[in-house]
Amino acid sequence: MDYTKKISHVASTIKPSGIRKFFDLANQMEGVISLGVGEPDFTTPxxxxxxxxxxxxxxxxxxxxxxxxxxxxxxxxxxxxxxxxxxxxxxxxxxxxxxxxxxxxxxxxxxxxxxxxxxxxxxxxxxxxxxxxxxxxxxxxxxxxxxxxxxxxxxxxxxxxxxxxxxxxxxxxxxxxxxxxxxxxxxxxxxxxxxxxxxxxxxxxxxxxxxxxxxxxxxxxxxxxxxxxxxxxxxxxxxxxxxxxxxxxxxxxxxxxxxxxxxxxxxxxxxxxxxxxxxxxxxxQEEVEEMRQAYEARRNFCVTEFNDMGLKTFKPHGAFYVFPCIKSTGMTSEEFCEALLNDQKVACVPGNAFGESGEGFIRVSYAYSLEELKEATSKIRIFLDKLKKEGKMKD
Ligand SMILES: Cc1ncc(COP(=O)(O)O)c(C=O)c1O
Structure with a gap:
């Protein structure tokens, strides 16, 4: 039976989440460090x-x-x-x-x-x-x-x-x-x-x-x-x-x-x-506050790192995401995330998964430990240094 003809119009119209699409790609590779998931790394109190x-x-x-x-x-x-x-x-x-x-x-x-x-x-x-x-x-x-x-x-x-x-x-x-x-x-x-x-x-x-x-x-x-x-x-x-x-x-x-x-x-x-x-x-409330403080320290780390490696990143005042601008690389968000994944095995989410205005940005979740964030950002730095050496990155 051709089920595509059985599916309702609304169910056919909605697109699968751009986040999932990208993570299916990442899941096919070994040893990927993900900064993609919007989920606390803490166990419930x-x-x-x-x-x-x-x-x-x-x-x-x-x-x-x-x-x-x-x-x-x-x-x-x-x-x-x-x-x-x-x-x-x-x-x-x-x-x-x-x-x-x-x-x-x-x-x-x-x-x-x-x-x-x-x-x-x-x-x-x-x-x-x-x-x-x-x-x-x-x-x-x-x-x-x-x-x-x-x-x-x-x-x-x-x-x-x-x-x-x-x-x-x-x-x-x-x-x-x-x-x-x-x-x-x-x-x-x-x-x-x-x-x-x-x-x-x-x-x-x-x-x-x-x-x-x-x-x-x-x-x-x-x-x-x-x-x-x-x-x-x-x-x-x-x-x-x-x-x-x-x-x-x-x-x-x-x-x-x-x-x-x-x-x-x-x-x-x-x-x-x-x-x-x-x-x-x-x-x-104490446990919630401890987690909040941990996220704040991670946010500070991420904002400093991304700006330092040449991706302009504004300092968010809430949630657990940073949204670095990747326009200086000349790539689209999807091209950037795919190239980063293939080159350094680091997964971020293309900004356009969240709508047209997200084009030119990537979403990085910092609901990960500082150690993981350090490892992932050092790999992103290597990736960007390569782009700079190849003259592919604007200042
Ligand atoms: C902005 C926003 N609203 C709602 C949700 C859904 O959260 P849940 O259904 O787990 O409460 C999420 C999950 O990522 C979210 O980011």
């Missing part, structure tokens, strides 16, 4: 693992309420309030999801009608555009620029909003750029959001991993609080990628609509992960 193990030992192996364990929703509500001074009702405004990924999906599906425009940032996380397409929406890209440190400026937002715009999806601190929005940066967007009446899905999954500045949230502006849908989770700051746990905070009417979708596609998030996360929020 012991207190979380212990609470989850204990819950299993006690036979807590069932579905939970669709929205998640009430004790966890209460902890999420307190945690968010502690950090951003915004209260969400655990009964009506919080859903515990299977990762931030599910949160992005159910928020988009609950808001988008066929033909609605949803603005996404470019470069941006690979799952956003498929989420819009799978909902029948029309993705509209805002091209972010390095000169603005990849921030969303009020001018860019104003220019992108049309009568058909329903939703804006933002993500700060950003994957892949490490771009950061301060409270003052958000303040400038607030009147535009208020006036246009659009809904903003704010993916704040990296907010705990902020360095120079205090993380901010659009939800903390009372004028627009009701228009903001917060996506967050445990994968990054709590080193819990494999547990599949996240949450969505939103207005009660929207939350109810999202919960219907969640109920049918997921039923509930994994129960052991939920028990672990309760203790994570209660008792693991």
């Amino acid at each position: 012991w207190k979380i693992r212990e609470a989850a193990i204990y819950s299993i030992e006690k036979g807590k192996t069932f579905y939970t309420a669709n929205r998640g364990l009430i004790a966890l929703r209460e902890e999420i509500s307190n945690y968010y309030n502690r950090r951003f001074n915004v209260k969400y009702d655990p009964e009506k405004e919080i859903i515990v999801t299977a990762g931030g990924s599910e949160g992005i999906d159910i928020a988009t599906r609950a808001l988008i009608n066929p033909g609605d425009e949803m603005i996404i940032l470019d470069p941006g996380y690979v799952a956003y555009e498929p989420a819009v397409i799978l909902s029948g929406g029309v993705p509209v890209h805002i091209n972010l620029e390095e000169k603005d440190q990849f921030k969303l400026t009020p001018e860019k937002l104003k220019n992108a909003i049309t009568e058909k715009t329903k939703v804006l999806l933002i993500n700060y601190p950003s994957n892949p750029t490490g771009g950061f929005m301060t409270k003052e940066d958000y303040q400038k967007l607030v009147p535009i959001i208020k006036e246009s009446g659009i809904i903003v899905i704010s993916d704040e999954i990296y907010a705990e991993l902020s360095y120079e500045e205090t993380p901010a949230s659009l939800a903390s502006f009372p004028e627009v609080r009701d228009q903001i849908v917060v996506i967050s989770g445990f994968s990054k700051a709590f080193a819990m990628t494999g547990w599949r746990l996240g949450y969505v905070l939103a207005n009660p009417v929207l939350s109810k609509a999202m919960c219907k979708i969640h109920q049918y596609i997921m039923m509930s998030a994994p129960i052991a992960a939920q028990y672990g996360a309760i203790d994570g929020l209660r008792y693991c």
